[in-house]
Amino acid sequence: MSTRFAGGAAALITLAAVLMSSVGTSAAQDGITVQDSSVNYVFGRQIEFTLTAASSAPITSAMLIFWARRGADGEICEPEFEPGYEIRAYCALDVAGLELTPFTLAGYSWELGDLSGRHLETEPVWFRYKDNRFVWELYERDSIRVHAAGVARETIEDVLAAAMVTAEELSRQLGVTEIGLLDIYLYENLFTLRSGLELPGGELMDAYSDPENGVIAISAEEGPGSDGWRRALPHEMAHIWLYRASSGAGIPLWLNEGYAMTLEPEPDPYMDAFVEEALGNGELLPFSSLCVGFPSGRDELYLAYAQSRSLVRYIRDRYGQEAIRSLLAAYAGGATCEGGVQSALGLSLDDLERGWRLHLQKVSGGASDRLQVVLWLVLLALTSLAMGYGFLYSGFRKRVRR
Numbered sequence: 001m002s003t004r005f006a007g008g009a010a011a012l013i014t015l016a017a018v019l020m021s022s023v024g025t026s027a028a029q030d031g032i033t034v035q036d037s038s039v040n041y042v043f044g045r046q047i048e049f050t051l052t053a054a055s056s057a058p059i060t061s062a063m064l065i066f067w068a069r070r071g072a073d074g075e076i077c078e079p080e081f082e083p084g085y086e087i088r089a090y091c092a093l094d095v096a097g098l099e100l101t102p103f104t105l106a107g108y109s110w111e112l113g114d115l116s117g118r119h120l121e122t123e124p125v126w127f128r129y130k131d132n133r134f135v136w137e138l139y140e141r142d143s144i145r146v147h148a149a150g151v152a153r154e155t156i157e158d159v160l161a162a163a164m165v166t167a168e169e170l171s172r173q174l175g176v177t178e179i180g181l182l183d184i185y186l187y188e189n190l191f192t193l194r195s196g197l198e199l200p201g202g203e204l205m206d207a208y209s210d211p212e213n214g215v216i217a218i219s220a221e222e223g224p225g226s227d228g229w230r231r232a233l234p235h236e237m238a239h240i241w242l243y244r245a246s247s248g249a250g251i252p253l254w255l256n257e258g259y260a261m262t263l264e265p266e267p268d269p270y271m272d273a274f275v276e277e278a279l280g281n282g283e284l285l286p287f288s289s290l291c292v293g294f295p296s297g298r299d300e301l302y303l304a305y306a307q308s309r310s311l312v313r314y315i316r317d318r319y320g321q322e323a324i325r326s327l328l329a330a331y332a333g334g335a336t337c338e339g340g341v342q343s344a345l346g347l348s349l350d351d352l353e354r355g356w357r358l359h360l361q362k363v364s365g366g367a368s369d370r371l372q373v374v375l376w377l378v379l380l381a382l383t384s385l386a387m388g389y390g391f392l393y394s395g396f397r398k399r400v401r402r
């Protein structure tokens, strides 16, 4: 909450790139009239609200309610203002104190009261909290919009084309026809992306999707050391399609991340070996522990992603793509993590896991020899190539995605 009539507000206002104004959106009810109401913000720092209103009796109370997203708890901002027949109120909220995610739809409403007991609550105004540190160029085709900042036109065209192909593939796989608008924010590089995606809780990400708002943020980089957009784009798009296919209901994280990874065109080649190694060492994570969250340790997190991808592929191979749709339908109907598996596949999550382990053992029976060979080759590469380590290590880096 902030109640400052900030002296530095003028500087902030000149910095702000977006100004939204709704004049007279709320007609007078019982005499109180909003003459002007606006919001502007400095991305990642502060959101400012101004209001001018008038009434036939002096306005004595004013309060702003802010929602970081639809359905969120309201944040109250109490402005300083001079009570009177006409008032000008100003309120500022520090972004650091809000559960505000980039590119989300945020909203606000004013509540005013005058001396004669009249009361006005304005209709909520919703605005897109974009990263306004950059000027975004818009490229669109059908319902896909790419907003790019500092990215070569050729790359933008490539991203748009890849998004069209992925959209078609996802719709076909998941049987989703109505997806609505998809907004892809394409940053120049990982550095600018990460600086924009510092999320509440200090989480650092190399790609981001907000399925509820149909928004994706990725970096246009393709070089080593980053995931590259060719892998990140279909992955993040899958999260949006899965959200729609399950009618916005929560689905298990192992299904969400595992499925998203099956869409990646250049699968991480180290994942399967990592799962096999964990199987051999008796270190596999139980899927019942991967329903709502993944472990935070680097290796366990990587294993959680690798296992999830492996299980989803197993379900598809063993039970068919129809089983994935049944799972999503079960979760759309409110099933629990275990209940969804039971109703879609007719077996418990534990039994599914047992079947998957058996399958892995069968597959890795011959593969453990191959793994040994691979490990020897890796050792050889490490000893002979001083630069080799960085490259091999990049496959095991911490992946933080949604």
Ligand SMILES: [Zn+2]
Binding pocket: 235, 239, 256, 257, 260, 401, 402
């Ligand atoms: Zn993900």
